[in-house]
């Protein structure tokens with residue numbers, strides 16, 4: 417792997433050439449090698465170990481979620497450009513013949529599909545909030561969850577760090593404002609120390625989400641002004657524009673309001689999540705330490721393999 421170059425296209429080619437990722441013909445949709453998966457598995461174990469003292473409840477959601485939940489969450493207002501909904505053919509035989517005819521003629525046959533109840537999960541924590549709300553009032557000490565999910569975002573790119581289907585591991589804290597801020601603060605420190613233990617250069621910076629449209633600019637500014645989002649950045653495909661590999665998000669009481677998450681006394685819960693982009697961390701490791709995991713620096717190997 418030519419670790420001297422920093423152009424997105426060449427890193428992707430290097431990953432293909434080394435058999436670490438496999439091309440599917442669609443940008444952002446790749447097969448992963450056994451070694452790539454092993455790095456992700458080891459990293460997930462490291463994350464889980466770091467979080468273990470906090471005794472989070474672990475939930476693994478599938479990569480699809482209730483479309484109604486996605487609609488109610490407000491996602492389509494903020495990120496319509498990233499969302500994906502699953503459609504299926506629900507017609508009869510006559511319509512099936514029409515579909516095959518349209519396909520054969522190279523016409524757009526997808527209009528014969530209908531939306532299903534399933535949307536692709538855009539972030540691991542979206543299915544969580546209504547699940548928690550359905551269980552009744554949140555206890556005074558709050559709640560903590562550890563989640564893992566494949567996520568979809570329609571942002572095709574030749575930057576290998578910007579995939580359309582990727583995995584996110586998240587810790588989500590639901591509770592009072594001070595509980596939630598303390599959680600985020602502690603992960604800002606723990607996350608940085610963890611990435612440094614892997615021998616990766618990183619910096620933490622204020623960030624904003626890619627809110628859609630003109631109104632979105634205001635939302636992004638507001639998010640920055642209030643310090644609601646931080647990212648841990650590692651150079652992966654560019655030194656000038658390092659990649660967000662961990663995110664630390666404070667939602668205030670947005671999900672509390674949306675889903676009626678409240679304490680027994682009726683006051684609304686706040687929430688925060690810390691998200692680990694698993695493919696991005698793996699890519700950062702390969703980018704900085706090379707394609708052969710046996711030749712990685714001793715400290716990185718110890719953190720991932722020996723503990």
Ligand code: ATP
Pocket residue numbers: 539569571577578579580582584624625626647659660661662663691692693694695696
């Ligand atoms: P970016 O700013 O690069 O678009 P993001 O800020 O939108 O990323 P979040 O919404 O905070 O990302 O998602 C949580 C984590 O998921 C990120 O820190 C990142 O590591 C990972 N992630 C987000 N988008 C992608 C993607 N397209 N491919 C791979 N990992 C991603």
Ligand code: ZN
Pocket residue numbers: 539540541542586665689690691
């Ligand atoms: Zn989240």
Ligand code: MG
Pocket residue numbers: 623624625626647660
């Ligand atoms: Mg971002």
